[in-house]
Amino acid sequence: MTEPNEAGVRAQARAWLAEHWDAERSLVAWRGMLADSGWGMPHWPEQWHGRGLAVALSQAVDEEFAQFGAVGVAKMGIRLLAGATLLEHGDDFHKERFLRRILTGEDTWCQLFSEPGSGSDLAGATTRADLDGDNWVVNGQKVWTTSAHHADYGLLLARTDWDAPKHQGLTYFVLNMRQPGVEVRQLRQMNGHASFNEVFLTDAKIERPYRVGAVGQGWRIAMTTLAHERRGADGLRGSARERLGEGRIYAEEAAETATLMEPYKWYPQRAGRVDLVLPRARETGRIADPAVRQAVARLLVLARSAEWTARRARADQELGRPQGPEGSLGKLAASHVARAAAHAHTLIAGADAMLAGDDGPLDGLIAEILVSVPATSIAGGTDEIQRNIIAERVLGLPREPRMDSGPFRDVPRNVGG
């Protein structure tokens, strides 16, 4: 068989949609068909709900879906990170048990990584998991856990060995969130939304098969999750597609967006809403102001070159070439873009930038951008951590002297952490 080409794949996708699409189907039933046919995640392997296509071809399929107006599999939110991580590190039990329900949207997930005492220093986690007979018993606290209040399952990083060096004493689990030992408290954010939570774990139970990877391998697996989070930062952010049409399936998708996906409602705003800048500058007439023009142009230079840089990285990957430095820069670039966009929106709004809610421009949407952008340079690894990674891994600059080697038990850490 020859390599599938883009035009062929697009035509195949269109033909499949034409044959199977029915807007009166239930959302879960439709997504089940996508999961079973491989058209929902075409770049996943054929054995696991995919078609084994290159990422670029999979994007072409996405475009066909968008053009057709068809609903896709559940791609938004942490569940996608769960899918990617389990696909890479899970065993057949995990894949059978979870992947299809992730794609149909039947299960919702959260990421239980950050703790009050360890955020950037993720490997400093002190939530503990101890084996007790056939179960792991978990005690500790997680924080900033997006969507925990809706979640059925959590990706949990917990310490299983206190005598090993800190990166080697961690194990990766799937935690059932619907159990008595898990208490979730919503936290209100500076933008007024409450999408992240505190999660208190008190003798929470995990059955043995829900451990992912070997004991002590948790750090390596967490890196996979983070890599997908950072790489897919745009996927996580881009959400709230306009409702596409009439029919049961659209209504069910809209209902999902309003409930389960509600925590991500403001994510497009935190990326700065670059798409709104030029139209707003034109509509308000502020485009005539030279200072506004410079700010808008600065943003566009940044945003477009960041986009092309990501395309260069992807192109190398697709052509099977060694990854250049471009691939590590996306997250840091996104922070710059978000800030430049917020700046441009501020200049365009003028005095109206002081107003929020129905008094503010676009019914408060601009205000929401201004107070959501600060999350971009923190969530998923701060800008400072990204710079450390780029400098050490890409440029090969020497690491800082470490104060945290030796058994984790003896490593200095936050009081109470």
Next chain:
Amino acid sequence: MPATAFSFTDEQRQFRDVARRFLGDVSPPTAVREWMESASGFDPAVWDRLAKELGFCAIHVPEAYGGQGFSFVELGIALEEMGRALLCAPYFSSAVLATGAIQHGGSEAEKMALLPDLAAGTRRATLAFTEPSGGWDVEQVALTATPVGGGYRLDGEKRFVLDGCTADFIIAVARAPGSRGADGLSLCILPGDAKGIERRPLRSLDPTRKLAHLTFHGARAAPLGEPEGAAAPLKRALAEAAAALANEMVGGAQRMLDSAVDYAKLRMQFGRQIGSFQAIKHKCADMLLEVELAKSAAYRAAAAVAEDDTDAPALASLAKASASEAYLGAAAACIQIHGGIGFTWENDTHLWFKRAKASEALLGDAAYHRELMMRHMQ
């Protein structure tokens, strides 16, 4: 767009390797220092090899005019490598500016007559465009072209003319007496040593690129292209030159980043390599980001020119704006990371810093190009 639109082909990568090896040989910092001090500003032997062995002047010139018929992408690669090596040569003036003006402004017969020599590197030309006002818009041209016989009499001044003292012939942009704005502009061509031209070298901040002041006292010139129809072709040639310059600049910026990182790994202070301090580490990471973004923009602009994309002028301005800030930022950071030694004449960093500074202004600075870009987007 397909993946190939965002990466170089294997042939292009080989071409880059060849260019880098050659330029590494002929343009080490010692050679740069030697030729930047010379009056002509370049080594004729290197120019010969550049033109004959590598065919650099012919890269993007169509085969019908004696060129190699490659695209603007290959030109961008060559320029990037020249910028990296800080090659001292009248390349940008002749192979980019003058060649572009002839390509877009000249008639078929003029292209046949002029381009083969430029493509072979046997003759060199420059574009005399800017004037003492320092503007980069075509509207700023004040040099007058008074029709006499079948040609023109030129009166006025040109300034910031690249390699104006060494060019074999000059393409001057001049206007019909009494005309204004973009109207009445013509391209005029005359030998560099024509009667009635006075050529004076300017002392330039960046000695690796020579600038001249030209005074025209009734010098006789021939028309090039359509009389009084030069505005549109000139704008196009200038936009393409901005894309070309952006590619040259990102080569220099990458060199500054490499140099800064190398030094940060070498230099010890406080019992550690300075590259282990976050103040230095984060500066390097930021440089990498800026340089990679600027490269992406420069590559995209070159591809747009190659594809004759209607967006090409906007993308060229975008790329020039990005490269202006990235190159200067990288050069300044490179000096900073070198500490006291970075401020010396002996250390090579200042050579690139000066090229970065001068290139920032050449063809219009970042703010100017952001404004041009906005006009295209409105």
